[in-house]
Amino acid sequence: MHIPDGYLSPSTCATFYLFAATGWYAALKRVKQLLATRAIPLISVFAAFCFVVMMFNVPLPGGTTGHAVGVGIAAIVLGPWGSILAISIALAIQALFFGDGGITTLGANCFNMAIVGSFTAYAVYRMIAANSKLSSRQRVVAAAIAGYVAINASALVTAVELGIQPMLFHDASGTPLYAPYPLHVAIPAMMIGHLTFAGLAEAVISAGMVSYLQRAELSLLRGVSGLAQAPGAMIASASAEDSPRRLSPGRLWWAVACLMLFTPLGILAAGTAWGEWSSADWMNPHTREQIGTASGNHAPPSSVPAGIEKLSTVWTAPFPGYAPRFVKSPGFGYLLSAMFGVGFIVLASLLARLAARKWPGRNSGS
Amino acid sequence: MSRHSFLEATLQGFTRAVSKALQSEHAAAQPGLLQQLDPRVRVLGIFGLVVSVILCRRIEAIAAILLVAIAIAATSRVSLASLAKRVWLVVLGFSGVIALPALFITPGEALATLPALHLSISVQGVRAAVLLVLRVETAATLTTVLVLATAWTHILKALRSLHLPAEIVIMLAMTHRYVFLLIETANQMFESRKSRTVGTLSGAERRKMTARTAGVLLSKSIELSQEVYLAMLSRGFRGEVRLLADFRLKARDYAGLTAFLFTGGLAVWMGR
Numbered sequence: 001m002h003i004p005d006g007y008l009s010p011s012t013c014a015t016f017y018l019f020a021a022t023g024w025y026a027a028l029k030r031v032k033q034l035l036a037t038r039a040i041p042l043i044s045v046f047a048a049f050c051f052v053v054m055m056f057n058v059p060l061p062g063g064t065t066g067h068a069v070g071v072g073i074a075a076i077v078l079g080p081w082g083s084i085l086a087i088s089i090a091l092a093i094q095a096l097f098f099g100d101g102g103i104t105t106l107g108a109n110c111f112n113m114a115i116v117g118s119f120t121a122y123a124v125y126r127m128i129a130a131n132s133k134l135s136s137r138q139r140v141v142a143a144a145i146a147g148y149v150a151i152n153a154s155a156l157v158t159a160v161e162l163g164i165q166p167m168l169f170h171d172a173s174g175t176p177l178y179a180p181y182p183l184h185v186a187i188p189a190m191m192i193g194h195l196t197f198a199g200l201a202e203a204v205i206s207a208g209m210v211s212y213l214q215r216a217e218l219s220l221l222r223g224v225s226g227l228a229q230a231p232g233a234m235i236a237s238a239s240a241e242d243s244p245r246r247l248s249p250g251r252l253w254w255a256v257a258c259l260m261l262f263t264p265l266g267i268l269a270a271g272t273a274w275g276e277w278s279s280a281d282w283m284n285p286h287t288r289e290q291i292g293t294a295s296g297n298h299a300p301p302s303s304v305p306a307g308i309e310k311l312s313t314v315w316t317a318p319f320p321g322y323a324p325r326f327v328k329s330p331g332f333g334y335l336l337s338a339m340f341g342v343g344f345i346v347l348a349s350l351l352a353r354l355a356a357r358k359w360p361g362r363n364s365g366s
Numbered sequence: 367m368s369r370h371s372f373l374e375a376t377l378q379g380f381t382r383a384v385s386k387a388l389q390s391e392h393a394a395a396q397p398g399l400l401q402q403l404d405p406r407v408r409v410l411g412i413f414g415l416v417v418s419v420i421l422c423r424r425i426e427a428i429a430a431i432l433l434v435a436i437a438i439a440a441t442s443r444v445s446l447a448s449l450a451k452r453v454w455l456v457v458l459g460f461s462g463v464i465a466l467p468a469l470f471i472t473p474g475e476a477l478a479t480l481p482a483l484h485l486s487i488s489v490q491g492v493r494a495a496v497l498l499v500l501r502v503e504t505a506a507t508l509t510t511v512l513v514l515a516t517a518w519t520h521i522l523k524a525l526r527s528l529h530l531p532a533e534i535v536i537m538l539a540m541t542h543r544y545v546f547l548l549i550e551t552a553n554q555m556f557e558s559r560k561s562r563t564v565g566t567l568s569g570a571e572r573r574k575m576t577a578r579t580a581g582v583l584l585s586k587s588i589e590l591s592q593e594v595y596l597a598m599l600s601r602g603f604r605g606e607v608r609l610l611a612d613f614r615l616k617a618r619d620y621a622g623l624t625a626f627l628f629t630g631g632l633a634v635w636m637g638r
Contacts, residue, residue: 004461005509006501010420028533037603038595040533044540045548045591051541052548053580055383057375059572065372073584089534089541097518097542098386099453099510103413104420166494173474173490177423178501180468180494208577209584217585 001069001151001158001190001198002094002109005102007179008161009169016161017107020088023115027084043082047089050074054090058201066197071117071154072147072206076125077220083118108161112154121150121206134221135214140207147206148199152191155198159183159190372572373560380553384546389448393514398442400511404619405520406527411626412512418630419504425496427637432504434629435511442515453506461502465495518542527613544590551586555579 008016031039053070060066070090074083088110094100101109128142163183166176181189213220281287283304292299394401400408415431422428439449474490513521519539526535559575567575 004457004502005416005505006420006461006498008420010417013420024534028531032533037599040536041540041594041598042588042591044537045544045587045594047537047541048544048548049584049587051545052552052583055376055379055549056552056576056580057372057379058576059372059569061569065375073580077584085537089537092538093541093545095509096521096538097390097513098383099506099513102505103416103509104505171423173493174472175474175490175493175497176468176472177494177497178420180465180472180491180498185467185471204573205577205580208573209581212578212581213584216581220584220588 001113001155001194002091002101003105003112003158003162005104007102007165008105008108009165009178010104012161012165012168012178013104013107016105016111020107020110020115023084023111024088027081030081031085043078043085043089046074046078046082046086047093050086050090051093053205054094056205058204060197060200060204064197066201068147068198068201068205069113069117069151069154070205071113071150072121072125072143072202073209075118075121075150076143076146076206076210080118080122083122084114087114087118108158112158112161116157117150117154120153121146124149134218139214139221140211143210144203144207147202151199151202152194155190155194156187159187162186162190372576373556377553377556377560380549380556383549386452387546390514391517393442393444394517394520396443396515398444398515400438400442400515402618403622404613404615405516405524406613407615407619407623407626408512408516409521409524410528411623412508414626414630415633416505416508418634419501419508421634422637424637425493425500427633428497428500428504430636431629431633432500432507435504435507439507439511442511444511444514449507449510453510454503457503457506458499461499465498468495468498523613540594544587544594547590548583548587552579552583555582 031043050070053073054067056068057065058068069087071083071087074086078086091101091109091113092106095103095106095109125142125146128145129139132138132142160183162179163181163186165179166182169177171177179186210221288300403411415435419428419431422431436446436449439446469487469491470485472488472491472494474488476486477489477492479486516524522535522539525538526532556579559579
């Protein structure tokens with residue numbers, strides 16, 4: 001999953017450096033705030049531990065072996081912010097000192113494994129472990145699933161980054177300039193290996209270590225449970241469960257803004273969305289072919305189904321195809337649609353809140 | 367796969383990492399071209415060339431940078447044989463295999479057909495595969511030459527001079543130091559376990575053993591971080607990081623930086 005130099009275009013590398021830098025900045029700020037002077041030795045030694053764990057050959061069912069990243073156990077013991085820093089430092093040492101993974105692609109590698117991996121592992125572990133006892137079997141299962149899902153989420157993001165390269169970066173003759181495989185090749189090629197070997201290796205290491213820590217060093221698992229201030233687990237305990245946190249409106253706005261910026265990614269999707277065909281799609285030979293292919297090679301009916309034809313004229317969308325008619329650029333149209341949609345929802349929420357304040361009795365009465 | 371091969375493969379991995387580090391230390395101490403330059407110029411110049419490799423769109427321009435990288439390696443007393451073993455063959459094996467299907471599945475003008483397999487090779491496929499492999503080979507050669515010709519502490523100081531936050535630099539330095547200590551610890555644990563194991567272990571036992579070793583290593587790591595923290599406090603650490611940066615640029619450093627930037631810029635211009 002370590003993308004070497006040369007697989008991603010300069011603009012992709014720059015974009016992911018920006019994403020990763022945002023993650024590093026937030027993580028460093030958070031970890032320093034929670035651990036103060038303790039942060040540097042803890043994160044450094046934990047990064048060294050992650051580096052060494054990445055070298056372990058994990059025996060898998062069937063006699064083969066695989067390598068884990070250690071993101072599952074890092075997120076469980078350190079929490080997501082500490083894990084982002086530890087895994088990123090380990091990846092930086094691998095790239096800068098051992099030549100494993102590129103320098104220009106370090107931002108993308110850290111985004112995929114450290115940021116996406118840590119948050120996914122932490123969220124899945126918290127969701128499955130819930131309020132179970134620290135020594136319960138449920139936590140071992142949660143760790144296994146968290147490690148497995150985190151590695152596969154990282155692999156999927158990596159595959160998407162690689163898969164969009166030939167679409168976006170090719171020369172006049174159509175030669176792909178960087179990673180040459182489109183999404184429909186890159187995603188299965190990447191996911192087969194991770195859904196089987198790499199995902200299993202991470203699951204085995206995460207579950208095995210949680211099981212070991214339950215017997216030998218339970219305090220290290222308290223970071224996520226928030227039952228005590230364990231030496232190595234203060235980051236997570238303070239950030240996660242000691243005081244259940246609510247998502248502040250400011251953060252929510254930032255998250256919505258980021259999601260809106262990503263909306264033009266929809267343009268990259270090839271073909272039509274299954275089941276979202278308009279009556280015009282049934283008459284167009286090209287889209288008819290796509291409908292047939294997407295429906296298990298079942299030929300679509302020769303004419304527009306009567307129900308679809310009748311109901312299609314009931315409502316005409318103001319922004320058909322996620323772009324107002326006067327906007328020529330599809331990317332800008334997506335962004336405008338996202339802003340309009342979010343604005344509409346916010347307005348509706350404000351009106352609902354206003355109504356609730358005006359008639360409090362009715363709101364809480366029944 | 368034999369019952370103990372996962373243990374041996376892990377032990378071999380540890381040995382390889384340590385031997386790579388020793389090789390770097392040895393090469394960094396040689397009186398070569400790169401070694402004569404200020405570490406900041408080396409880091410900036412090589413990073414600049416790596417960026418120019420990914421900016422170039424023509425095979426010829428990337429091949430020219432590869433030749434420059436080989437020339438830098440040869441004049442910096444970096445063994446070409448070790449580069450071939452450590453970089454060129456490894457990259458060819460990895461990226462070459464990844465690039466191979468691109469010959470057949472990249473749509474475009476047909477170049478040749480394999481009659482037995484009914485597969486045709488496209489011109490665009492060949493160009494895409496060559497571009498990918500050449501890019502990875504060139505970038506990996508440049509990075510490896512930099513690492514071999516520069517002590518890790520100098521790379522870190524150079525990164526700090528280039529305004530990487532001090533906390534990140536100190537974490538990279540400490541992680542690098544403790545990586546070798548933890549490799550040694552893990553090596554000893556695996557070796558002692560190997561020496562005590564008689565007969566064969568089942569798959570489940572092997573997985574349990576690996577996870578337990580990782581668990582013990584985690585406990586030791588946390589304990590170690592506590593000790594390091596106390597040692598830092600006892601030496602007056604109050605959260606502020608100061609690094610010595612006693613580099614001074616000389617005339618040859620300016621000349622070297624100009625040469626790096628000119629080469630990279632020329633390659634990007636020729637290869638646009």
